[in-house]
Amino acid sequence: MDSDEFIRLVSERAHVPEEQARELTLATMLTLGERITGGEARHLAGVLPAEIAPPLVPPEDVAQKFGVAEFVRRVSERAGVDESVARSGVAAVFRTLREAVPGTEFEDVMSQLPNEFQNL
Helix, strand or coil: CCHHHHHHHHHHHHCCCHHHHHHHHHHHHHHHHHHCCHHHHHHHHHCCCCCCCHHHCCCCCCCCCCCHHHHHHHHHHHHCCCHHHHHHHHHHHHHHHHHHCCCCHHHHHHCCCCHHHHHC
16 A cells, blocks of 8 residues: 555545645654554554655654553644544544554554554
């Protein structure tokens, strides 16, 4: 899946324009990079389109501990949207990630997140 298709799917699933879907995707990737370990972020970045992957790679290898509410708040702030749009965007990005990455990579990422992320 290339970056244009990824953004188009996020746009459709979150019911937002493509430019806003791009902002939501980048904000979600940056926040995900903060939440999972650096090694896992680098693995995920390695299988994603080059335009989407860079925000994933964190400056440090230690994962921060926070839940869905804080994740959505950070995405909301970074993308400049309200939290309901951010929540829809995060859900759309995660759903698209599930389809975009090969093998068990998505499950590896999800295993580092609290169970509450399954409800997105």
